[in-house]
Amino acid sequence: MTGLVLCEPTELYNILNQVTKLSRLTEPNYLCLLGIVLGAAIECGRTLTHLTRHPIHILRGGYESFSAMYHFFRTQKIIWMPQELDAFQPYPVEIMPGRIYLGNFRQACDPKIQKDLKIKAHVNISMETGPFFVGDANKLLHIQIEDSLEANITPFLRHLCHFIEVHLELGSVILVFSTMGISRSCAAILAYLMHQNEQTLKRSWAYVKKCKTNMRPNRALVAQLSEWEKVVLGDIVTDILDPLY
Incomplete structure:
Protein backbone atom coordinates (compact mmCIF):
# COMPACT_ATOMS: atom_id res chain seq x y z
CA MET A 1 0.00 0.00 0.00
CA THR A 2 2.60 2.55 -1.11
CA GLY A 3 1.32 6.06 -0.48
CA LEU A 4 -1.43 4.90 1.89
CA VAL A 5 -1.18 5.51 5.62
CA LEU A 6 -3.59 4.34 8.32
CA CYS A 7 -4.65 7.29 10.44
CA GLU A 8 -5.79 6.74 14.02
CA PRO A 9 -8.89 8.68 15.18
CA THR A 10 -6.79 10.67 17.67
CA GLU A 11 -4.45 11.73 14.83
CA LEU A 12 -7.35 13.08 12.79
CA TYR A 13 -8.73 14.85 15.86
CA ASN A 14 -5.38 16.61 16.35
CA ILE A 15 -5.07 17.44 12.65
CA LEU A 16 -8.48 19.10 12.69
CA ASN A 17 -7.60 21.12 15.79
CA GLN A 18 -4.37 22.67 14.55
CA VAL A 19 -4.57 26.44 14.31
CA THR A 20 -2.59 29.40 12.99
CA LYS A 21 -4.68 32.51 12.45
CA LEU A 22 -7.78 30.43 11.78
CA SER A 23 -8.82 26.94 12.77
CA ARG A 24 -7.70 24.08 10.54
CA LEU A 25 -11.39 23.19 10.44
CA THR A 26 -11.86 26.09 8.00
CA GLU A 27 -9.19 24.80 5.59
CA PRO A 28 -10.76 24.42 2.11
CA ASN A 29 -7.79 22.73 0.44
CA TYR A 30 -8.38 19.11 1.33
CA LEU A 31 -10.52 16.24 0.17
CA CYS A 32 -12.33 14.10 2.72
CA LEU A 33 -13.90 10.84 1.59
CA LEU A 34 -16.18 9.12 4.06
CA GLY A 35 -17.22 5.53 3.53
CA ILE A 36 -18.41 2.52 5.46
CA VAL A 37 -16.27 -0.23 3.94
CA LEU A 38 -12.53 -0.09 4.61
CA GLY A 39 -11.77 -1.99 1.41
CA ALA A 40 -13.56 0.61 -0.69
CA ALA A 41 -11.66 3.40 1.07
CA ILE A 42 -8.37 1.69 0.30
CA GLU A 43 -9.28 1.32 -3.37
CA CYS A 44 -10.18 5.01 -3.57
CA GLY A 45 -6.95 5.84 -1.76
CA ARG A 46 -4.89 3.83 -4.23
CA THR A 47 -6.43 5.80 -7.08
CA LEU A 48 -5.66 9.11 -5.37
CA THR A 49 -1.99 8.19 -4.82
CA HIS A 50 -1.45 8.71 -8.55
CA LEU A 51 -2.66 12.31 -8.26
CA THR A 52 -0.57 13.59 -5.35
CA ARG A 53 2.94 13.52 -3.89
CA HIS A 54 1.51 13.33 -0.38
CA PRO A 55 0.40 10.16 1.42
CA ILE A 56 -3.30 9.37 1.48
CA HIS A 57 -4.59 8.84 5.01
CA ILE A 58 -7.18 6.14 5.62
CA LEU A 59 -9.05 6.62 8.91
CA ARG A 60 -8.90 3.47 11.00
CA GLY A 61 -12.44 2.50 11.96
CA GLY A 62 -13.89 5.07 9.58
CA TYR A 63 -16.46 7.70 10.46
CA GLU A 64 -18.32 5.43 12.89
CA SER A 65 -15.30 4.98 15.12
CA PHE A 66 -14.29 8.65 14.94
CA SER A 67 -17.78 9.99 15.65
CA ALA A 68 -18.18 7.59 18.58
CA MET A 69 -15.01 9.01 20.18
CA TYR A 70 -15.66 12.65 19.25
CA HIS A 71 -19.45 12.87 19.10
CA PHE A 72 -19.33 16.65 19.64
CA PHE A 73 -17.85 17.07 16.14
CA ARG A 74 -20.86 15.49 14.45
CA THR A 75 -23.31 17.68 12.58
CA GLN A 76 -26.23 17.26 10.21
CA LYS A 77 -25.44 20.56 8.54
CA ILE A 78 -24.14 20.29 4.96
CA ILE A 79 -23.77 23.87 3.69
CA TRP A 80 -21.62 26.36 5.61
CA MET A 81 -21.10 30.06 4.95
CA PRO A 82 -17.46 31.29 4.90
CA GLN A 83 -18.01 33.42 8.00
CA GLU A 84 -19.41 30.39 9.82
CA LEU A 85 -16.30 28.38 8.96
CA ASP A 86 -14.05 31.24 10.09
CA ALA A 87 -15.88 31.27 13.44
CA PHE A 88 -14.98 27.64 14.19
CA GLN A 89 -12.98 27.38 17.40
CA PRO A 90 -10.48 24.53 17.73
CA TYR A 91 -10.44 22.22 20.73
CA PRO A 92 -7.35 21.37 22.81
CA VAL A 93 -5.14 18.75 21.19
CA GLU A 94 -4.97 15.26 22.60
CA ILE A 95 -1.68 14.18 24.18
CA MET A 96 -2.93 10.99 25.79
CA PRO A 97 -6.19 9.90 24.12
CA GLY A 98 -9.14 10.70 26.34
CA ARG A 99 -6.88 11.50 29.31
CA ILE A 100 -4.54 14.48 28.77
CA TYR A 101 -5.28 17.54 26.62
CA THR A 129 -6.96 32.88 36.73
CA GLY A 130 -9.57 30.72 35.03
CA PRO A 131 -13.20 30.23 36.11
CA PHE A 132 -13.02 26.50 36.88
CA PHE A 133 -11.86 24.69 40.05
CA VAL A 134 -10.87 27.96 41.76
CA GLY A 135 -9.86 27.25 45.35
CA ASP A 136 -9.83 23.47 44.83
CA ALA A 137 -6.19 22.41 45.10
CA ASN A 138 -7.13 18.82 44.34
CA LYS A 139 -8.41 19.73 40.88
CA LEU A 140 -6.38 22.82 40.00
CA LEU A 141 -2.61 23.18 39.86
CA HIS A 142 -1.82 26.82 39.13
CA ILE A 143 1.83 27.47 38.30
CA GLN A 144 2.15 31.23 38.05
CA ILE A 145 5.09 32.02 35.80
CA GLU A 146 5.39 34.72 33.15
CA ASP A 147 5.82 34.04 29.46
CA SER A 148 9.38 35.36 29.45
CA LEU A 149 13.01 34.27 29.32
CA GLU A 150 13.16 34.85 33.10
CA ALA A 151 10.47 32.24 33.76
CA ASN A 152 11.60 29.30 35.88
CA ILE A 153 9.44 26.19 35.70
CA THR A 154 12.01 23.81 37.21
CA PRO A 155 10.92 24.11 40.89
CA PHE A 156 7.40 22.99 39.94
CA LEU A 157 8.17 19.98 37.73
CA ARG A 158 8.09 17.22 40.36
CA HIS A 159 4.78 18.44 41.76
CA LEU A 160 3.43 18.85 38.24
CA CYS A 161 4.25 15.24 37.35
CA HIS A 162 2.80 13.98 40.64
CA PHE A 163 -0.42 15.97 40.14
CA ILE A 164 -0.95 14.49 36.66
CA GLU A 165 -0.09 10.96 37.83
CA VAL A 166 -2.61 11.14 40.67
CA HIS A 167 -5.40 12.26 38.36
CA LEU A 168 -4.60 9.59 35.79
CA GLU A 169 -4.83 6.98 38.56
CA LEU A 170 -8.22 8.43 39.53
CA GLY A 171 -9.40 8.23 35.93
CA SER A 172 -9.68 12.02 35.61
CA VAL A 173 -9.31 13.88 32.32
CA ILE A 174 -6.74 16.69 32.56
CA LEU A 175 -6.33 19.91 30.59
CA VAL A 176 -2.86 21.49 30.65
CA PHE A 177 -2.88 25.07 29.37
CA SER A 178 -1.14 28.43 29.23
CA THR A 179 -2.17 31.76 27.71
CA MET A 180 -1.53 30.82 24.07
CA GLY A 181 -0.88 27.11 24.57
CA ILE A 182 2.43 27.33 22.73
CA SER A 183 5.30 27.75 25.20
CA ARG A 184 4.76 27.19 28.94
CA SER A 185 2.08 24.50 28.72
CA CYS A 186 4.06 22.65 26.05
CA ALA A 187 7.12 22.71 28.29
CA ALA A 188 5.03 21.21 31.09
CA ILE A 189 3.75 18.42 28.86
CA LEU A 190 7.28 17.69 27.64
CA ALA A 191 8.55 17.46 31.21
CA LEU A 201 13.72 15.47 25.42
CA LYS A 202 14.21 14.73 21.71
CA ARG A 203 11.73 11.87 21.69
CA SER A 204 9.18 13.76 23.78
CA TRP A 205 9.57 16.82 21.56
CA ALA A 206 8.88 14.80 18.40
CA TYR A 207 5.73 13.34 19.95
CA VAL A 208 4.28 16.65 21.15
CA LYS A 209 5.22 18.35 17.88
CA LYS A 210 3.16 15.76 16.03
CA CYS A 211 0.18 16.52 18.28
CA LYS A 212 0.58 20.31 18.17
CA THR A 213 2.55 21.59 15.20
CA ASN A 214 2.94 25.19 16.47
CA MET A 215 4.38 24.29 19.87
CA ARG A 216 7.43 26.39 20.75
CA PRO A 217 8.73 26.58 24.33
CA ASN A 218 10.99 29.61 24.70
CA ARG A 219 14.77 29.16 24.88
CA ALA A 220 14.90 29.49 28.67
CA LEU A 221 12.34 26.72 29.10
CA VAL A 222 14.18 24.51 26.60
CA ALA A 223 17.37 24.92 28.66
CA GLN A 224 15.44 23.95 31.80
CA LEU A 225 14.02 20.90 30.03
CA SER A 226 17.56 19.90 29.12
CA GLU A 227 18.47 19.98 32.82
CA TRP A 228 15.28 18.01 33.59
CA GLU A 229 16.45 15.39 31.10
CA LYS A 230 19.58 15.01 33.24
CA VAL A 231 17.42 14.56 36.34
CA VAL A 232 15.26 11.93 34.62
CA LEU A 233 17.94 10.00 32.73
CA GLY A 234 21.09 10.82 34.68
CA ASP A 235 22.67 12.62 31.72
CA ILE A 236 21.95 15.23 29.07
CA VAL A 237 21.27 13.36 25.83
CA THR A 238 19.50 15.87 23.59
CA ASP A 239 21.55 18.58 21.87
CA ILE A 240 19.40 21.67 22.34
CA LEU A 241 21.74 23.69 20.10
Missing part, protein backbone atom coordinates in the same frame (compact mmCIF):
# COMPACT_ATOMS: atom_id res chain seq x y z
CA LEU A 102 -3.08 20.53 25.78
CA GLY A 103 -4.67 23.88 25.09
CA ASN A 104 -4.83 27.62 25.69
CA PHE A 105 -6.54 29.90 28.20
CA ARG A 106 -9.57 30.58 26.00
CA GLN A 107 -10.23 26.85 25.69
CA ALA A 108 -9.80 26.42 29.44
CA CYS A 109 -12.53 29.03 30.01
CA ASP A 110 -15.02 27.45 27.58
CA PRO A 111 -17.67 25.44 29.48
CA LYS A 112 -18.68 23.50 26.36
CA ILE A 113 -15.12 22.24 25.87
CA GLN A 114 -14.94 21.19 29.53
CA LYS A 115 -18.20 19.26 29.11
CA ASP A 116 -17.40 17.69 25.73
CA LEU A 117 -13.94 16.49 26.80
CA LYS A 118 -15.12 15.59 30.34
CA ILE A 119 -12.33 17.69 31.89
CA LYS A 120 -11.99 17.04 35.64
CA ALA A 121 -8.71 18.82 36.46
CA HIS A 122 -6.69 21.80 35.23
CA VAL A 123 -2.97 22.54 35.13
CA ASN A 124 -2.80 26.30 34.55
CA ILE A 125 0.67 27.58 33.68
CA SER A 126 -0.01 31.29 33.29
CA MET A 127 -0.60 34.43 35.29
CA GLU A 128 -4.33 34.41 34.47
CA TYR A 192 5.75 15.07 32.16
CA LEU A 193 6.34 12.78 29.17
CA MET A 194 10.08 12.70 29.85
CA HIS A 195 9.39 11.74 33.46
CA GLN A 196 6.57 9.29 32.84
CA ASN A 197 8.22 7.41 29.98
CA GLU A 198 11.83 7.91 31.11
CA GLN A 199 12.62 9.20 27.65
CA THR A 200 14.74 11.90 26.09
CA ASP A 242 20.11 21.89 17.19
CA PRO A 243 17.92 24.44 15.31
CA LEU A 244 14.99 22.07 15.88
CA TYR A 245 14.77 23.37 19.44
Whole structure:
Protein backbone atom coordinates (compact mmCIF):
# COMPACT_ATOMS: atom_id res chain seq x y z
CA MET A 1 0.00 0.00 0.00
CA THR A 2 2.60 2.55 -1.11
CA GLY A 3 1.32 6.06 -0.48
CA LEU A 4 -1.43 4.90 1.89
CA VAL A 5 -1.18 5.51 5.62
CA LEU A 6 -3.59 4.34 8.32
CA CYS A 7 -4.65 7.29 10.44
CA GLU A 8 -5.79 6.74 14.02
CA PRO A 9 -8.89 8.68 15.18
CA THR A 10 -6.79 10.67 17.67
CA GLU A 11 -4.45 11.73 14.83
CA LEU A 12 -7.35 13.08 12.79
CA TYR A 13 -8.73 14.85 15.86
CA ASN A 14 -5.38 16.61 16.35
CA ILE A 15 -5.07 17.44 12.65
CA LEU A 16 -8.48 19.10 12.69
CA ASN A 17 -7.60 21.12 15.79
CA GLN A 18 -4.37 22.67 14.55
CA VAL A 19 -4.57 26.44 14.31
CA THR A 20 -2.59 29.40 12.99
CA LYS A 21 -4.68 32.51 12.45
CA LEU A 22 -7.78 30.43 11.78
CA SER A 23 -8.82 26.94 12.77
CA ARG A 24 -7.70 24.08 10.54
CA LEU A 25 -11.39 23.19 10.44
CA THR A 26 -11.86 26.09 8.00
CA GLU A 27 -9.19 24.80 5.59
CA PRO A 28 -10.76 24.42 2.11
CA ASN A 29 -7.79 22.73 0.44
CA TYR A 30 -8.38 19.11 1.33
CA LEU A 31 -10.52 16.24 0.17
CA CYS A 32 -12.33 14.10 2.72
CA LEU A 33 -13.90 10.84 1.59
CA LEU A 34 -16.18 9.12 4.06
CA GLY A 35 -17.22 5.53 3.53
CA ILE A 36 -18.41 2.52 5.46
CA VAL A 37 -16.27 -0.23 3.94
CA LEU A 38 -12.53 -0.09 4.61
CA GLY A 39 -11.77 -1.99 1.41
CA ALA A 40 -13.56 0.61 -0.69
CA ALA A 41 -11.66 3.40 1.07
CA ILE A 42 -8.37 1.69 0.30
CA GLU A 43 -9.28 1.32 -3.37
CA CYS A 44 -10.18 5.01 -3.57
CA GLY A 45 -6.95 5.84 -1.76
CA ARG A 46 -4.89 3.83 -4.23
CA THR A 47 -6.43 5.80 -7.08
CA LEU A 48 -5.66 9.11 -5.37
CA THR A 49 -1.99 8.19 -4.82
CA HIS A 50 -1.45 8.71 -8.55
CA LEU A 51 -2.66 12.31 -8.26
CA THR A 52 -0.57 13.59 -5.35
CA ARG A 53 2.94 13.52 -3.89
CA HIS A 54 1.51 13.33 -0.38
CA PRO A 55 0.40 10.16 1.42
CA ILE A 56 -3.30 9.37 1.48
CA HIS A 57 -4.59 8.84 5.01
CA ILE A 58 -7.18 6.14 5.62
CA LEU A 59 -9.05 6.62 8.91
CA ARG A 60 -8.90 3.47 11.00
CA GLY A 61 -12.44 2.50 11.96
CA GLY A 62 -13.89 5.07 9.58
CA TYR A 63 -16.46 7.70 10.46
CA GLU A 64 -18.32 5.43 12.89
CA SER A 65 -15.30 4.98 15.12
CA PHE A 66 -14.29 8.65 14.94
CA SER A 67 -17.78 9.99 15.65
CA ALA A 68 -18.18 7.59 18.58
CA MET A 69 -15.01 9.01 20.18
CA TYR A 70 -15.66 12.65 19.25
CA HIS A 71 -19.45 12.87 19.10
CA PHE A 72 -19.33 16.65 19.64
CA PHE A 73 -17.85 17.07 16.14
CA ARG A 74 -20.86 15.49 14.45
CA THR A 75 -23.31 17.68 12.58
CA GLN A 76 -26.23 17.26 10.21
CA LYS A 77 -25.44 20.56 8.54
CA ILE A 78 -24.14 20.29 4.96
CA ILE A 79 -23.77 23.87 3.69
CA TRP A 80 -21.62 26.36 5.61
CA MET A 81 -21.10 30.06 4.95
CA PRO A 82 -17.46 31.29 4.90
CA GLN A 83 -18.01 33.42 8.00
CA GLU A 84 -19.41 30.39 9.82
CA LEU A 85 -16.30 28.38 8.96
CA ASP A 86 -14.05 31.24 10.09
CA ALA A 87 -15.88 31.27 13.44
CA PHE A 88 -14.98 27.64 14.19
CA GLN A 89 -12.98 27.38 17.40
CA PRO A 90 -10.48 24.53 17.73
CA TYR A 91 -10.44 22.22 20.73
CA PRO A 92 -7.35 21.37 22.81
CA VAL A 93 -5.14 18.75 21.19
CA GLU A 94 -4.97 15.26 22.60
CA ILE A 95 -1.68 14.18 24.18
CA MET A 96 -2.93 10.99 25.79
CA PRO A 97 -6.19 9.90 24.12
CA GLY A 98 -9.14 10.70 26.34
CA ARG A 99 -6.88 11.50 29.31
CA ILE A 100 -4.54 14.48 28.77
CA TYR A 101 -5.28 17.54 26.62
CA LEU A 102 -3.08 20.53 25.78
CA GLY A 103 -4.67 23.88 25.09
CA ASN A 104 -4.83 27.62 25.69
CA PHE A 105 -6.54 29.90 28.20
CA ARG A 106 -9.57 30.58 26.00
CA GLN A 107 -10.23 26.85 25.69
CA ALA A 108 -9.80 26.42 29.44
CA CYS A 109 -12.53 29.03 30.01
CA ASP A 110 -15.02 27.45 27.58
CA PRO A 111 -17.67 25.44 29.48
CA LYS A 112 -18.68 23.50 26.36
CA ILE A 113 -15.12 22.24 25.87
CA GLN A 114 -14.94 21.19 29.53
CA LYS A 115 -18.20 19.26 29.11
CA ASP A 116 -17.40 17.69 25.73
CA LEU A 117 -13.94 16.49 26.80
CA LYS A 118 -15.12 15.59 30.34
CA ILE A 119 -12.33 17.69 31.89
CA LYS A 120 -11.99 17.04 35.64
CA ALA A 121 -8.71 18.82 36.46
CA HIS A 122 -6.69 21.80 35.23
CA VAL A 123 -2.97 22.54 35.13
CA ASN A 124 -2.80 26.30 34.55
CA ILE A 125 0.67 27.58 33.68
CA SER A 126 -0.01 31.29 33.29
CA MET A 127 -0.60 34.43 35.29
CA GLU A 128 -4.33 34.41 34.47
CA THR A 129 -6.96 32.88 36.73
CA GLY A 130 -9.57 30.72 35.03
CA PRO A 131 -13.20 30.23 36.11
CA PHE A 132 -13.02 26.50 36.88
CA PHE A 133 -11.86 24.69 40.05
CA VAL A 134 -10.87 27.96 41.76
CA GLY A 135 -9.86 27.25 45.35
CA ASP A 136 -9.83 23.47 44.83
CA ALA A 137 -6.19 22.41 45.10
CA ASN A 138 -7.13 18.82 44.34
CA LYS A 139 -8.41 19.73 40.88
CA LEU A 140 -6.38 22.82 40.00
CA LEU A 141 -2.61 23.18 39.86
CA HIS A 142 -1.82 26.82 39.13
CA ILE A 143 1.83 27.47 38.30
CA GLN A 144 2.15 31.23 38.05
CA ILE A 145 5.09 32.02 35.80
CA GLU A 146 5.39 34.72 33.15
CA ASP A 147 5.82 34.04 29.46
CA SER A 148 9.38 35.36 29.45
CA LEU A 149 13.01 34.27 29.32
CA GLU A 150 13.16 34.85 33.10
CA ALA A 151 10.47 32.24 33.76
CA ASN A 152 11.60 29.30 35.88
CA ILE A 153 9.44 26.19 35.70
CA THR A 154 12.01 23.81 37.21
CA PRO A 155 10.92 24.11 40.89
CA PHE A 156 7.40 22.99 39.94
CA LEU A 157 8.17 19.98 37.73
CA ARG A 158 8.09 17.22 40.36
CA HIS A 159 4.78 18.44 41.76
CA LEU A 160 3.43 18.85 38.24
CA CYS A 161 4.25 15.24 37.35
CA HIS A 162 2.80 13.98 40.64
CA PHE A 163 -0.42 15.97 40.14
CA ILE A 164 -0.95 14.49 36.66
CA GLU A 165 -0.09 10.96 37.83
CA VAL A 166 -2.61 11.14 40.67
CA HIS A 167 -5.40 12.26 38.36
CA LEU A 168 -4.60 9.59 35.79
CA GLU A 169 -4.83 6.98 38.56
CA LEU A 170 -8.22 8.43 39.53
CA GLY A 171 -9.40 8.23 35.93
CA SER A 172 -9.68 12.02 35.61
CA VAL A 173 -9.31 13.88 32.32
CA ILE A 174 -6.74 16.69 32.56
CA LEU A 175 -6.33 19.91 30.59
CA VAL A 176 -2.86 21.49 30.65
CA PHE A 177 -2.88 25.07 29.37
CA SER A 178 -1.14 28.43 29.23
CA THR A 179 -2.17 31.76 27.71
CA MET A 180 -1.53 30.82 24.07
CA GLY A 181 -0.88 27.11 24.57
CA ILE A 182 2.43 27.33 22.73
CA SER A 183 5.30 27.75 25.20
CA ARG A 184 4.76 27.19 28.94
CA SER A 185 2.08 24.50 28.72
CA CYS A 186 4.06 22.65 26.05
CA ALA A 187 7.12 22.71 28.29
CA ALA A 188 5.03 21.21 31.09
CA ILE A 189 3.75 18.42 28.86
CA LEU A 190 7.28 17.69 27.64
CA ALA A 191 8.55 17.46 31.21
CA TYR A 192 5.75 15.07 32.16
CA LEU A 193 6.34 12.78 29.17
CA MET A 194 10.08 12.70 29.85
CA HIS A 195 9.39 11.74 33.46
CA GLN A 196 6.57 9.29 32.84
CA ASN A 197 8.22 7.41 29.98
CA GLU A 198 11.83 7.91 31.11
CA GLN A 199 12.62 9.20 27.65
CA THR A 200 14.74 11.90 26.09
CA LEU A 201 13.72 15.47 25.42
CA LYS A 202 14.21 14.73 21.71
CA ARG A 203 11.73 11.87 21.69
CA SER A 204 9.18 13.76 23.78
CA TRP A 205 9.57 16.82 21.56
CA ALA A 206 8.88 14.80 18.40
CA TYR A 207 5.73 13.34 19.95
CA VAL A 208 4.28 16.65 21.15
CA LYS A 209 5.22 18.35 17.88
CA LYS A 210 3.16 15.76 16.03
CA CYS A 211 0.18 16.52 18.28
CA LYS A 212 0.58 20.31 18.17
CA THR A 213 2.55 21.59 15.20
CA ASN A 214 2.94 25.19 16.47
CA MET A 215 4.38 24.29 19.87
CA ARG A 216 7.43 26.39 20.75
CA PRO A 217 8.73 26.58 24.33
CA ASN A 218 10.99 29.61 24.70
CA ARG A 219 14.77 29.16 24.88
CA ALA A 220 14.90 29.49 28.67
CA LEU A 221 12.34 26.72 29.10
CA VAL A 222 14.18 24.51 26.60
CA ALA A 223 17.37 24.92 28.66
CA GLN A 224 15.44 23.95 31.80
CA LEU A 225 14.02 20.90 30.03
CA SER A 226 17.56 19.90 29.12
CA GLU A 227 18.47 19.98 32.82
CA TRP A 228 15.28 18.01 33.59
CA GLU A 229 16.45 15.39 31.10
CA LYS A 230 19.58 15.01 33.24
CA VAL A 231 17.42 14.56 36.34
CA VAL A 232 15.26 11.93 34.62
CA LEU A 233 17.94 10.00 32.73
CA GLY A 234 21.09 10.82 34.68
CA ASP A 235 22.67 12.62 31.72
CA ILE A 236 21.95 15.23 29.07
CA VAL A 237 21.27 13.36 25.83
CA THR A 238 19.50 15.87 23.59
CA ASP A 239 21.55 18.58 21.87
CA ILE A 240 19.40 21.67 22.34
CA LEU A 241 21.74 23.69 20.10
CA ASP A 242 20.11 21.89 17.19
CA PRO A 243 17.92 24.44 15.31
CA LEU A 244 14.99 22.07 15.88
CA TYR A 245 14.77 23.37 19.44
